Amino acid sequence: MRFPPELLSAIKEGRTDLLCVLLKTGDGITRQLDESEDRQWREALNLCIRLGNEDAMDALLQGVKFDFRQIHEALLVAVDTNQPIVVKRLLDRLDQEKGNKMDVRSFSQAIFDRSVDNSQFAPGVTPLTLACQKDLYDIVTMLTQKGHVIPWPHKVSCACLECSNGRQYDLLKFSLSRINTYRGIASRAYLSITSEDAMLSAFSLSRELRKLSRKEPEFKPQYLSLEEICQEFAVELLGMCRNQSEVTTILNSCGNESQDFLNEQAFEKGIPTLSRLRLAVNYNQKQFVAHPICQQVLSSIWCGNLEGWRGSRTAWKLFVSVAIFFTMPLLCLIYWIAPKSKLGKMVRIPVIKFLLHSASYLWFLITLLGESITMEITFCITPSTWCVNWAQIDLFLVGFFWYECKEVWIEGLRSYFLDWWNFLDIMVLSMYLASFIQMLNFFFCLVVFCLCEIVPQCVTTGIKKTLS
16 A cells, blocks of 8 residues: 555645545555555654544544554654543554553563654653653553553663663663653652652652662763652652641651661650651652751751740850750759659750750860869879769760660661761760770779789888898
8 A cells, every 4th residue: 555645635634534535445455554655654643643633543543554663653642742532542442453462561662673763752762651751640540550561670780681682782772761761750640640659759769860870970960850850759749738737647657668777766755756757868858858847847846845945046045055054964863863854854855955965065075174184283193083083984985875875776777877977976985985995904004003012012021020
């Protein structure tokens, strides 16, 4: 069947009757497309779809046997022009030809087809991928209900047969196909429709894209732009909260993957776990953490029942800090004796705890400074004085060590070591402990030396008395 030149003009003019006449052959049998004129027939079908001429499209589909490649490109055109009805008709046409056993994964194999090299669409773009990139929710829902999925790309270092063939066939098309696949996966439509927890999926995908930007530096801008889209999508989901109850539910919910990083242990009684927020910190979701809703929740937890703390003046805050510094031993003693008292509950407020920890560390530094100055001025120090001074320092060291153990217990060992500041705390604490061990060793050496000096003198004195 030759391609009639009048066919394109009939499509443009919308003359369906002339189109049907041109499609009829001499014996009235529909013919297979001629490979030499394949591009012209594809353009005719695509033109019908772009012009929205559904009657002409139906006439072409009935009068000509289009193969899988032409239907594939026609689907892309229908998705590109956002025509859900046309997409449905083309999918039904595929169902009629292939039945329910249609392999929707074969759409991704178009990368190996040289006949589509002159297509206007990028390599590896499938109808579902294109619909996801354009955030066409109706078409995405329609395709997913038909069983279409976006297969997750293999690792960059994957050496399977499919990846090896793709690299050998055309390395550029293979790389572009991977990026286009990630564009579909990172779209709002695909994450919303296919994920049970879209926010958690956005977190995971954002981290994956950030890793890919380091593994494939030549495509770093593309991956980082997709990573930015995932972060913005998570922020948009958080911004849809209408009241404090919804915010609390989202920030305290714990997804399946978060169990690898966080446990459900609460910080303190009455303080929410904020599992989702802590997960966002571990996934480096800066926009999510910096969102006003998250910051408002953190501020309310930080100030606790001290509603006037945020709006108070700097002079008043400084006065309270100085007062807590001087009364720190008394406050700690009261909390130790009566933790459920009114004053004990106030001490458990995060901002007060922060001031107490800061005051404790300042007292520790002052104690160390005083001990160093005393040792510089006084050349001879008695063991009793040494024991009293270092007993105070030991209390601080035990407290610091216990605080780090609690932090490991609450956050988990993996999350604890993901924070680089904790390595600094470990180094400082190790230096303190090493200094204490050296000082303890010096004290024991001094005691042994004194005993070695005293015992011979006592023995000599006894011998002299015996001889006399």
